[in-house]
Amino acid sequence: MTSTRLQNLPVSFFSSVMGLAGLAIALQRAGELWAPLHPFGLLVAVLSALVFIALTGLYAAKLFRYRAEAVAELTHPVKMSFGATFSVSLVLLSVAFLSSQPALSFWLWAVGAGLHLVFTLYVLSAWIHKENFDINHISPAWFIPVVGNILVPVAGVAHASAELSWFFFSIGLLFWIVLFTIIVYRMIFHNPLPDKLLPTLFILIAPPAVGFISYIKLTGDIDSFARVLYYGALFLTLLLFKELPRFVRLPFYLSWWAYSFPLAAMTVATLIMQAHVPSAFFTFLSWIMVVVLDLVIVYLLARTLVAVTRKQICVEGH
Secondary structure (H helix, E strand, C coil): CCHHHHHCCCHHHHHHHHHHHHHHHHHHHHCCCCCCHHHHHHHHHHHHHHHHHHHHHHHHHHHHHCHHHHHHHHHCCCHHHHHHHHHHHHHHHHHHCCCCCHHHHHHHHHHHHHHHHHHHHHHHHHHHCCCCCCHHHCCHHHHHHHHHHHHCHHHHHHHCCHHHHHHHHHHHHHHHHHHHHHHHHHHHHCCCCCHHHHHHHHHHHHHHHHHHHHHHHHHCCCCHHHHHHHHHHHHHHHHHHHCHHHHHCCCCCHHHHHHHHHHHHHHHHHHHHHHHCCCHHHHHHHHHHHHHHHHHHHHHHHHHHHHHHCCCCCCCCC
16 A cells, blocks of 8 residues: 555544454354354454454554544544444454454453443543534444444453443443434434435444344343334334435445444344244345345445555545
């Protein structure tokens, strides 16, 4: 990667790790329905870890050589939210390796959860003491720093006290409600999202879907609140798929990776519903979600590799 492209390497590139790790977790869960899928889940987990290591090395080089650009990105009203994709990636990798490498999973989780809590405090402080924020800066990407806490219990229940997991779950749930309200207000009453950020609308699916997964990990049962979370996520998925023609007309941006993790979370949530509430509907929906997720990730990988070879990403303004 040339110096100029390294200078423009966006921290949002870590969203690709989130998508790959989400796919690994979904395939591992789907392996409980069809055993041959499970090894593919472990393979994708290793791939996501390798991508994470490569991106971490590149972004560390950017911090060392182009500190001013990195700091500007992590203080930008829109871009700063994507800084949390690094810590969320660590937490997702801990889930992906939970069954096969529990010791590695613990350290990934401990570092990821700790960093994410620090980043949450940093972002909230920036929002509270805002000087250059306005309503048009907000997008569903704002969910990542604070609502990302709701993901921590998925592996956290295996690694630490349940009370610690409830702490993170409560943070995520509280700010999901607050931010969801603000984002809906912004979309209805203010300027529409720019094309580059339109794919982030899929992030709306993630909080209720991940919240459902974490809640089941914490309680072990499908109760009324769990159903509210799952069916809320299912409705948002249907709403966004209705807008599919609008999304496919967009030019390729790295923000397209915003499609991946929310779909992975919804896939895992549906597989959990199928396990707890067995029915032909959930079995059929589970397989549909797994196939769609696989196709989306493969397509995103292909488009990203093409964009990298053509030097269409990591360029100024993209």
